[in-house]
Amino acid sequence: MKISELLAAAQPLQEQLSAWRRDFHRHPEIGYEEIRTSGIVAAHLASLGLEVTTNVGRTGVVGVLRGETPGPTIGLRADMDALPIQDQKTVSYASEVPDTAHLCGHDAHTAILMGAAQLLAGLGRPKKGNIKFVFQPAEEGLAGAREMIKDGVLDNPKVDVMAGLHMFPGLDTGTLGVSKGVAFASADSLTIKILGKGGHAARPHEGVDAIAVAAQVISALQNIPSRMVDPLEPVVITIGKISGGYMGAALAPEVELTGTVRTLSAGVRAQMPAMIEQVVAGVCSSFGAGYELSYGEGYPIVLNDPGMVDLMTETSEELLGEKVWNYIKPSTGGEDFAFYCEKVPGVFFRLGSGNGEERTRYPLHHPKFDLDETALPYGVAMLSAMALNFLNRN
Structure with missing residues (x-):
């Protein structure tokens, strides 16, 4: 035929x-x-x-x-x-x-x-x-x-x-x-735990608000594709899930962020774990918080x-x-x-x-x-x- x-x-x-x-x-x-x-x-x-x-x-x-x-x-x-x-x-x-x-x-x-x-x-x-x-x-x-x-x-x-x-x-x-x-694109997974210190919401200076730190981390991560990578190399960093806290009147001692990282270059992909850790470590240090970061390689x-x-x-x-x-x-x-x-x-x-x-x-x-x-x-x-x-x- x-x-x-x-x-x-x-x-x-x-x-x-x-x-x-x-x-x-x-x-x-x-x-x-x-x-x-x-x-x-x-x-x-x-x-x-x-x-x-x-x-x-x-x-x-x-x-x-x-x-x-x-x-x-x-x-x-x-x-x-x-x-x-x-x-x-x-x-x-x-x-x-x-x-x-x-x-x-x-x-x-x-x-x-x-x-x-x-x-x-x-x-x-x-x-x-x-x-x-x-x-x-x-x-x-x-x-x-x-x-x-x-x-x-x-x-x-x-x-x-x-x-x-x-x-x-x-x-x-x-x-x-x-x-x-x-x-x-490559499709990798990202999990970040922000480790703060609990306390009363009315006296935030006595603790370390993990939610507030997490918000700064999310914003700072967007500087990687916009300011730390060649603008001609596409990178997407998305936090799709946030978990943490107990009630409105208490500081969250821990927040977990779950997301994905996408790139169209194997070379750029290889740089992502170190760049992300650099940003997370810097933000957390500024506010007295700790962190745990897990980066999982997914699809090439x-x-x-x-x-x-x-x-x-x-x-x-x-x-x-x-x-x-x-x-x-x-x-x-x-x-x-x-x-x-x-x-x-x-x-x-x-x-x-x-x-x-x-x-x-x-x-x-x-x-x-x-x-x-x-x-x-x-x-x-x-x-x-x-x-x-x-x-x-x-």
Whole structure:
């Protein structure tokens, strides 16, 4: 089948893709708890005659379509986990699990890769090389990609390149966005305990008000991106949670600040722990407070390989007969697809899922996030076409 015919071949899957996606949406599972989801995925891959391995990276599933002769292997990845957020949509497929919902499109990613496996398996074995379908758990902060790599997802057969996509409401359905080079930021965690001295709120001079010191620390941290780092190097430091104090009439003896640090440069990322400690130590010393600082390295930067970006853009034009892609700015969001890109050349691109309706305009992670399901066949066709083009060119 010609690459230009793959979208037409994917369109008849629309009803099935929507059914899969809605089923996953009604029954969301958070990271490393994707038992039901992985079971459905594994059964589908087995029905297609693929080699199936389960429990990869704890709850991940891998399917392999082997070619007639040895050759390179391309991995196609979808993430399966939901978010610990209450679904606020009033739709027939709204989440049935309290405080858990697919508000980042992972249900769609899973359905798309199931569709790609069905389409490619239906075309028969590639003449040479292999296609590996990677259904990954725990992308949302729990590093499922890293766990799958530890379990050998890039081996047997050895994966040479990886490709993945993400639904994006900021782009119209049928259009694509990709970043050449850095695509997503590193995402690290930050916890700061401000250690003060309790006392009566009416006599603050007798204690050390940890809340007042915490307020100064939060403000001072913003001087790092604005005054201590090259202004051409994006840095985001956000404190998202503050815990401390007992009552309005007492000084808080301790306050805990929890946040995140995002950068688009590995070099800048390496400087962050020391810079943050310098600022926190200085502020706390000024007010007679102590501190405890914990800095946790999370996801690395997603670095798209130039050759894989070219494969994606050229394939899209061959598939759709026109240029529907654009280079887009990197995101300061984090993505554990980064771990694959550290091991093999990869590309992670965005698939438009907005159709102008209000329901498709909500951003990722919003309690009312939804998407235009007519985007699903485009995802199936793109991943399938990229896999075939890679094998044909190598």
